[in-house]
Amino acid sequence: MSHWTDQIAGDRMAVDKEFDSQIRESSFSTQEWGLVMAAVEFEIEHPGDPEQARVVADTTQVPQILPELEDVRSQMGGPGGGGSGADGGVVDSLKGVLGLGDGDDEDRLEDAERLADEYARALQNRLEDRGKWERIRTGYDG
Secondary structure (H helix, E strand, O other), X not given: OOOXXXXXXXXXXXXXXXXXXXXXXXXXXXXXXXXXXXXXXXXXXXXXXXXXXXXXXXXXXXXXXXXXXXXXXXXHOOOOOOOOHHHHHXXXXXXXXXXXXXXXXXXXXXXHHHHHHHHHHHHHHHHHHOOOHHHHHXXXXX
């Protein structure tokens, strides 16, 4: 049996396109957002209750990729890019692993969590609009 998200790959691609404008207005580049989404897993909360069931974003893995986001930013020459050359990237990565990053990490984590939640709502809305939500919700096995 395939995972429920495998059944909605086309819907995810459509939401990705629709969500692109929100990413452009955010603090994330397209590449950074791709890393965030690779760390996010989607679940259905309260699948047995049609009134309370909803798609939610599990962002517990996002803090682990924050150093990689900084690497992407430094390679792109963006702000907060880690100082001079490769040494800055390594130092920033080590700070991130050790939990010694600056306030930017916390802000970026909050932004990632907020956007992932918005994405989950957009995904559920699309599934509802396309008449797929009930089938996905009732077939959800966690």
